[in-house]
Amino acid sequence: MAGLCAAARARELGADPVVIEKGDRPGGSMLLSSCVVWRYETFEDFRRECPGGDERLQRAVFDGFDEALEWLVSLGPEVVWEETPNPLTTGKRFEPRSLTDALVRAAGELRLSEALPREAEPPLVVATGGFAVRYAREHRLLVRCNPWSEGDGLDFARQRGAEVAGDLDEFYGRAMPAPPATITEADYVRLSQLWDGEARFVNEDGDEFFPGPPAWHESDLAQAIARQPGGTAWFVVSSDYRDDPRVEALRGAGGTIVEEFGELSLHVAAAVTHTQGGIRVDEQAGVTGVDGLFAAGADVGGISTGGYSSGLAAALVLGRVAAESALR
Numbered sequence: 127m128a129g130l131c132a133a134a135r136a137r138e139l140g141a142d143p144v145v146i147e148k149g150d151r152p153g154g155s156m157l158l159s160s161c162v163v164w165r166y167e168t169f170e171d172f173r174r175e176c177p178g179g180d181e182r183l184q185r186a187v188f189d190g191f192d193e194a195l196e197w198l199v200s201l202g203p204e205v206v207w208e209e210t211p212n213p214l215t216t217g218k219r220f221e222p223r224s225l226t227d228a229l230v231r232a233a234g235e236l237r238l239s240e241a242l243p244r245e246a247e248p249p250l251v252v253a254t255g256g257f258a259v260r261y262a263r264e265h266r267l268l269v270r271c272n273p274w275s276e277g278d279g280l281d282f283a284r285q286r287g288a289e290v291a292g293d294l295d296e297f298y299g300r301a302m303p304a305p306p307a308t309i310t311e312a313d314y315v316r317l318s319q320l321w322d323g324e325a326r327f328v329n330e331d332g333d334e335f336f337p338g339p340p341a342w343h344e345s346d347l348a349q350a351i352a353r354q355p356g357g358t359a360w361f362v363v364s365s366d367y368r369d370d371p372r373v374e375a376l377r378g379a380g381g382t383i384v385e386e387f388g389e390l391s392l393h394v395a396a397a398v399t400h401t402q403g404g405i406r407v408d409e410q411a412g413v414t415g416v417d418g419l420f421a422a423g424a425d426v427g428g429i430s431t432g433g434y435s436s437g438l439a440a441a442l443v444l445g446r447v448a449a450e451s452a453l454r
């Protein structure tokens with residue numbers, strides 16, 4: 127998303143950008159997402175929910191959000207929700223295909239199946255979506271994002287002297303049905319196992335590893351599962367949930383469910399959607415210490431450290447800011 131937003135904004139400002147996309151289709155993880163673009167209602171909420179994040183970057187995303195969202199709507203995508211149902215947040219939900227199409231129209235020249243060149247003339251905006259795929263591979267976790275975000279932007283920036291911000295070991299993710307369940311990209315939203323306080327969380331050794339209910343976004347739980355043996359766990363709920371859509375979804379995907387003593391045990395695995403650590407940038411999306419290089423979206427580290435905030439909002443706002451800075 128961030129790359130398309132940067133190009134669309136650059137074009138609007140009179141430039142002639144080129145989007146280089148490694149995948150064979152545009153839209154990255156945005157196309158697979160629930161597509162709720164949001165911010166916290168107040169900046170204080172943002173700070174409380176993501177206490178380890180860089181306050182200047184959080185300010186930039188928060189302050190730039192409303193104008194950026196209006197701009198996104200002006201590109202003509204289908205809006206599915208005019209407001210979020212979560213009282214902590216405000217924003218809109220888009221239809222992902224229509225949002226992708228609108229951004230592609232606005233972005234101009236797009237080259238598919240081409241990777242970020244090793245040598246590129248500045249100014250350049252890197253927006254490769256972080257390194258979720260590499261992280262999942264190295265830690266034997268499931269991937270829950272586009273298949274191309276392997277850390278190319280981070281490597282590119284670091285080779286040129288960029289610093290890292292945030293925690294490279296922190297990710298945003300979900301509990302998903304564990305293998306042998308089969309999960310396709312189209313199922314990433316539907317098969318998410320979100321049980322809030324309704325489940326007990328037990329690891330493969332039979333130990334309850336996660337005390338209280340998870341945070342509202344449940345990414346803390348996904349990360350705790352990732353640290354358990356095998357990166358898997360069992361969600362134990364009452365058998366009364368036998369026909370619950372979450373149980374049916376897991377069953378339908380071929381996942382494992384054990385029923386005994388009036389309880390269902392659902393076998394889940396941690397899945398990585400995007401990494402939270404990444405390239406250090408300033409409020410203008412400039413990569414610290416590297417002239418002519420900018421970064422946006424999940425390539426940027428340190429926005430949501432210690433919690434979760436909208437990855438789409440960060441991509442939207444910093445993508446636009448990166449284009450404006452690059453043209454300056």
Ligand SMILES: Cc1cc2nc3c(=O)[nH]c(=O)nc-3n(C[C@H](O)[C@H](O)[C@H](O)COP(=O)(O)OP(=O)(O)OC[C@H]3O[C@@H](n4cnc5c(N)ncnc54)[C@H](O)[C@@H]3O)c2cc1C
Pocket residue numbers: 127128129146147148149152153154155156157158159160161162163164240241242253254255256270271272274275276278279314315399400422423424425435436437438439441
């Ligand atoms: C199932 C699911 C649900 C989600 N729901 C939400 C939600 O409701 N709200 C929210 O805020 N966030 C949500 N997200 C997260 C959101 O999609 C991401 O935070 C967001 O897409 C990040 O934007 P980005 O531009 O950094 O990355 P992406 O949108 O993934 O774009 C990165 C692009 O870079 C390309 N790329 C990678 N390497 C290279 C290279 N070397 N050269 C060229 N191109 C490259 C990739 O192919 C991809 O197209 C969800 C994600 C998923 C998967």
